[in-house]
Amino acid sequence: MAEPRAKSARSVKRWIFYGLAFVVLAPLLWLGVRAFVAYDALINAQADVGSAKEAIASNSLIALPAIYDDMNDETSLAVSMTSDPVWLGAEHIPVLGPNLTAVREVASTIRGVVVDGVGPVAGEAGDFSLASMRPEHGRIDLDRIESLIPAVDSASAALSAAEKSANDIDTSQTLPPVTHAIEAFRAQLAGAVTSAESAKRVMLMIPVALGSDEPRNYLVVLADNAQDRGNSGAPSSVALVTVDDGSLRVVRSVPTSALHATGPSGVAATPGETEIYGPSVAHSPNAASATPDYPLAAAAMAQSWQQTFHNRVDGVLTVDSTGLEFLVGATGKVELANGATITGSNTAELLQNEKLASGKLAALQSDALERVLGRIIDGAGTTPGYVRAAGQLVNEKRVLLWGARAREQKFIAGSPIAGVLSTDNSAVTTYGVFFTEADGNRLSTSLATSVDLLPTACNPSSGAKSSLKISLSSARSSGTIVEDVVVYSPVRFTATSHQVVGGRVVDFAKSSIDKRTVQRFRIEVPAKGTVILTVRLAEGADSASAISEVRTTSRWTVTPLTIAPCS
Missing domain, CATH: 3.40.630.190 (LCP protein)
Incomplete structure (x- = not known):
């Protein structure tokens, strides 16, 4: 009889082991499933954000309510998956817990943006489109535009609150993948807050600019x-x-x-x-x-x-x-x-x-x-x-x-239609090449222009940090075209030298405007001829941004701009 009792004892131990394993592994499995579902829901919500942007860009604001419904469902699911008793209890487990807490707080933050931010805008946008901004029979409906202001204000406030919540999430003990994801989320929110504030200012400004207060x-x-x-x-x-x-x-x-x-x-x-x-x-x-x-x-x-x-x-x-x-x-x-x-x-x-x-x-x-x-x-x-x-x-x-x-x-002034040059090189290093017809003969349509920006490695012997190569070609069969070429250096850059090939400079002026070295070259372009003006510049006290741009005149045809990559 000893052998059956021994088997029975082993069987009991086995079931005790299975039971303990189930008690330990079941919650982990439960957490894993819920984490996967929450992750999938958040990813789908992110895709819905892209759809919302697309709807706005394509003048399909009427689609926003349906997109909001999807976002509402997805974020609601994400919150429910990360807030049950098992999940909340597991947040006290060393190592694992801080990561679960961070994920729950992210889900809650996104949920707040959807409910308090997207929801009000979607509610107002159902019958609103860019057509509402157009005049009809000589009038723009200001009431319709003003009806959106509270919703945009709510969205702006919701995003600001979300930004604060995201910044308050403790990542000191989270694993690197979770930390990086939260950092990316914070960066996205910061950009969204800026955009929302801008949209709010625009919505407040439009009615006033359209004479709501006074003509x-x-x-x-x-x-x-x-x-x-x-x-x-x-x-x-x-x-x-x-x-x-x-x-x-x-x-x-x-x-x-x-x-x-x-x-x-x-x-x-x-x-x-x-x-x-x-x-x-x-x-x-x-x-x-x-x-x-x-x-x-x-x-x-x-x-x-x-x-x-x-x-x-x-x-x-x-x-x-x-x-x-x-x-x-x-x-x-x-x-x-x-x-x-x-x-x-x-x-x-x-x-x-x-x-x-x-x-x-x-x-x-x-x-x-x-x-x-x-x-x-x-x-x-x-x-x-x-x-x-x-x-x-x-x-x-x-x-x-x-x-x-x-x-x-x-x-x-902060928009692309302001017509101003940047005041420093922190975000972008801006060069300016501007053209002005100097003889009043309205011949600019007969002049083709191009501008090439060459970094210093393209001209290693010049000692300059950069060079601008400006080309002017005349399509006239006779006579000359007289054109002013005005070159604005980046802020605090200096002009080291210049060279003209194929034509001649008949007047030259140099000065400083808003901490930029500015040079005006009055150039005669011969009939069927091409003039090449090269201007060399050296970097000054303000270090240049790695990103460079060339601003130029919006001419009859677009001036080709080339920024050469040099090693």
Whole structure:
């Protein structure tokens, strides 16, 4: 009988072992399954965020409520998977516990963003689209825009709270993969908070800018690409648009030659700007437009208008003739007073017709500007067409904006349509190469340009930190083209030397503007000839960012820019 008792004892021990193993392993298995489900839910929620961004970019805001429902389900599941008693108890286990706590807190934080941030916006966005921002029969519905403000404010507050919660998550004892994931999550939240704050400021500013508090007066300037000028082309026509509680009206459109200054200049130019561009840069819109400092040019335009027509000016928007063509592509063809028709493919060419006498061309440009603005205000065209045109305008830098009020201008200054150069090299090292037609013959469309930025290793013998190689090629069969090339060094860089091949410099000026070395070369480009200007620069006191960019004039055709990678 001893052997059966021994077997029975072994069987009991085996079951005790199995029982203990189950007691130990079952919770771990349970945790593993729940962690996997929570992870999968969070990944799906992240994909839904991408879908939300896509919906906004493609003008499908009506899809946001359905996307929010998915995000709501996924984050709710993630929270439930990481907050049951087994999970909470396991958070006290050495090594494993701090990681479980961190994952639970991440899930809870994301859940808060979805419920308090995305939810209110999705609730308001169901019947809202970019079409709601367009004028219809001369008016933009400000009530619809203002109805979104509380939701955007809630989203901004939710993201700020989430950022604080994420920063409070203790990662001192978490494993490296968990730590890195949380650091990435914090970085994403920081970017989202900045974007939300920006969106909040925009939503608050739009109704005011559209005359919710008081009527506003805005100038819309047409820049002629047949004459290179600083950021864009020479200002040829200007229209006054009034906005009162969302209602828009074109008051008048005139050639810029109709403007004149009747009083002292209230616009300040630096001594360097005066030295490079001449004494009239502070009060002549045409002279001021030669600078890449759009606020200076816009303020000079506003002052000239105010002194001519005695209207207060609240802001200035400039679009060049190529940009106007993009807008006509959105509105549909526009019939002009002289019987001509402009379309999304012929506007720029027609408005730069060098065969027309200057007076007739100025009248044609002024009429085209007024009629295109009228079509936009009346609601002509399609929303996708305007979205496409806006993308082209911004990407090719064919639209610039300035606000007369300091608060609004401060916001504009951080945007890609501000027309200003960076004040330091911390984020990006910015070089500037700007073209201005110097002889007034409107021959810029006959000039092809290109700019190459060559790092120092490309010129090891020069001792310079970088070189700019600027090419100008004339398509004219006779005569010369006289063009000013103005080179702005990065902040605190110095110019070491320059060389011209294929043409000659007939005038040269050098000064300092906003801690940048600025050189103006007036160059004669012979018929069918190519001139190569090379400017060598040395790094100064401010260390340069590893990221470099070249800003240049938005010309008739886009200037090819090359930033050469040198080892």
